[in-house]
Amino acid sequence: MEKVVLFVDVQNVYYTTKQAFGRNFDYNEFWQQATSNRQVVKAIAYAIDRGDAKQKEFQNILRAIGFEVKLKPFIQRSDGTAKGDWDVGITIDALEYSKDADIVILVSGDGDFDLLVNKLKVDKDKRVEVYGVESLTALSLVNAASEFVPIDGALLLY
Secondary structure, three states, X not given: OEEEEEEEEHXXXXXXXXXXXOOOEOHHHHHHHHHOOEEEEEEEEEEEEOOOHHHHHHHHHHHHHOOEEEEEEOEEOOOOOEEOOOHHHHXXXXXXXXXXXXXXXXXXXXXXXXXXXXXXXXXXXXXXXEEEOHHHOOHHHXXXXXXXXXXXXXXXXX
């Protein structure tokens, strides 16, 4: 049985599915599809913590599915902009946990991850599956992936 590690950029998938479809990502369906006939070594969902009750409920749902949830505080800058991405954290974890897996799954459309995906494929000899909203995923990331899986239809909640 193939061993798989999963890394989900929660903010990216939330905003891209909302923008493209006006709908939310179906984490249960994703889990079933991505882990079918595979052994999950590690699954981490990376999110921003705003501390509200609805968000805590969502994080508990992710944990019930099988994800470890890593949180970073939401930072509002004095100029009104916000900071809250997990790119470095995801990269470090992917390099760390991929050693125990055959397949790395990344859910994000962020083109900054193309370097990570290439490193995992070339230097670590891993298969890397990238899930993202096709119209909002960087072409460099799509091209870097061993397989690109578009988030649409079955992977969206109604």
